[in-house]
Amino acid sequence: MFALSSAALMGWTLLAAPIDAAARPLLPVCETGTRHLALTADAPNKQGEVCIHPGGSTTLIFDSPLARVELAGPERFRVVDGGTASLTLIPSNALSDGERVLVTVYFQDGAAPASATFELVVHPFQAERLVEVTRQPRTLASYRQGEQQARAEARQCREEKARVEAECAGQVGLTGLIVHNLMGAGGIASKDIKRDVTARPGNTLQLMSARSYRSDTERTEDGQKLVRLAVEMEVKNTGTRAWTPVGVVLVGLGLVELKTFGIWPREPIPARASRRVVVEVEAAENEARGTFTLKLWSQEGGARVEFLDGVTFP
Numbered sequence: 251m252f253a254l255s256s257a258a259l260m261g262w263t264l265l266a267a268p269i270d271a272a273a274r275p276l277l278p279v280c281e282t283g284t285r286h287l288a289l290t291a292d293a294p295n296k297q298g299e300v301c302i303h304p305g306g307s308t309t310l311i312f313d314s315p316l317a318r319v320e321l322a323g324p325e326r327f328r329v330v331d332g333g334t335a336s337l338t339l340i341p342s343n344a345l346s347d348g349e350r351v352l353v354t355v356y357f358q359d360g361a362a363p364a365s366a367t368f369e370l371v372v373h374p375f376q377a378e379r380l381v382e383v384t385r386q387p388r389t390l391a392s393y394r395q396g397e398q399q400a401r402a403e404a405r406q407c408r409e410e411k412a413r414v415e416a417e418c419a420g421q422v423g424l425t426g427l428i429v430h431n432l433m434g435a436g437g438i439a440s441k442d443i444k445r446d447v448t449a450r451p452g453n454t455l456q457l458m459s460a461r462s463y464r465s466d467t468e469r470t471e472d473g474q475k476l477v478r479l480a481v482e483m484e485v486k487n488t489g490t491r492a493w494t495p496v497g498v499v500l501v502g503l504g505l506v507e508l509k510t511f512g513i514w515p516r517e518p519i520p521a522r523a524s525r526r527v528v529v530e531v532e533a534a535e536n537e538a539r540g541t542f543t544l545k546l547w548s549q550e551g552g553a554r555v556e557f558l559d560g561v562t563f564p
Contacts, residue, residue, distance in 0.1 A: 277301075277348065280376040289363050289385045297366045297383075299350075302341050305505060306377030309338045310368070313384045315358040322352045339370070343505065347374040347547070347555045361385070374547050374555060375497050375507075438465045439564035443481075450557040454493055455546070457558065458484040458524060464538070464563045474534035479508075479563050481529045481544060485519070492518035493554070497547040500531050500561070503540045508533045513546065538563060 280301035289297060302308045305328075312335045319337060324330050329340035337355065345351070354367040363385065444460045463480040470476060479500075487493045495516055500508040511530045519525045529544065542563075546556040 277373055278371055280373055280378050282376075283380075285378050285381045287381060287383045289366050289383060297368055299369045299371050300381055301373040301376050301378045302339060302345075302351075302370045303373050303375065303377035304341045304343045304345060306379070307338060307340050308370075308377050308379060308381070309336060310355075310381045310383055311336045312355065312357075313382075314361075317356045317358045319356070320352075320354040326351075341370075341372060345372045347372055347545075357385070374545060375499050438463055440464075441562075441564045443560070443562055446560045446562060448559050450559065453556050453558075454487060454489040454554060455485040455519075455556045455558075456488050458486055460484075460558075460561075462561065462563045466535070471534065474536065476532055477535050477538045479531040479533060479538055481561060482526065483528075483558075484524055484526050486524040487519040487521055490521050492520050493548050494518040495527065495546055495548055498529050499545045500529070501543045501545060502537065506537065508537060508542075 278299040278301060285300075287298060300308065300310070307329075315334050316332070316337075319332055321327070321330060321339075323345075326342055326344040327339055328342045329338060331338040337353070339353075349372045351370040351372075352367055353370055354365055356365045357363075366383070440461055440463045442460070443462050444457065447457055447460050449455065449457055460481065460483045463478075463482070465478045467476050467478055495513045498510050498513045500510055502508060508531050511532070514528045514530075515525075517525075531538075540562075541559075542561040544556075544558040544561055546558070548554045548556075
């Protein structure tokens with residue numbers, strides 16, 4: 251289903267298929283704020299990679315009117331919304347992690363460059379929400395906006411760093427959980443989930459054991475009580491090369507993704523070796539019920555995703 255705005259000003263050419271997904275290169279680094287891309291007349295037509303994520307919105311804004319857009323595999327996007335100088339895309343779950351899709355825009359004025367091609371990369375965790383594309387030199391106001399954004403992101407990182415240091419410093423063990431309001435009156439519940447969790451065909455990691463944990467906290471967010479969840483697993487790398495986790499997400503009902511604190515440790519798991527790994531999540535109490543899928547991401551030898559279905563919590 252496509253929502254097309256300013257249709258009279260946009261001619262759409264929809265290509266038949268996406269890029270061949272075989273031998274995909276490594277994922278790009280995704281920017282969390284507004285990303286700026288500058289086009290030049292002597293630059294190659296292919297202008298770079300843009301992170302997209304199923305269910306997430308990515309908008310490209312141009313400083314020149316568009317004549318038409320060519321998008322590979324449009325039927326695999328929930329929304330393709332083209333304006334006179336913008337393009338909004340929301341991928342569907344028909345696109346796989348690591349897959350790459352080309353989109354080419356053609357400008358109305360005929361000036362160089364007359365077109366630009368971007369490679370949309372399906373990232374397992376992130377989407378670049380706003381990408382500003384300019385064919386003219388950036389204004390002073392644009393640079394100032396970028397500076398303000400960088401300062402805000404740095405401040406957020408400092409605040410998050412301070413929060414993590416506060417949790418990790420000083421009191422440890424059960425005392426630390428109590429002091430930081432991370433354990434409620436019910437304590438910590440756990441259960442063995444090894445028999446419930448299943449690995450999908452093609453997984454490199456073999457599950458040897460698995461246990462889940464739940465702790466009701468004394469904290470709230472937006473009026474909702476927060477809980478801490480954790481999954482402890484022993485996994486064996488059945489592949490022929492090391493497997494290093496770089497990201498993890500817990501996917502629940504309706505493909506809702508819960509915030510994780512990453513995976514520990516982030517050290518490589520050598521080929522044929524086993525290791526214990528722990529994933530910790532914080533979520534609203536009403537989000538922490540049901541059955542989940544753990545999606546683990548590595549980049550050795552190309553994008554590699556592991557799926558573990560059937561994760562539940564006490």
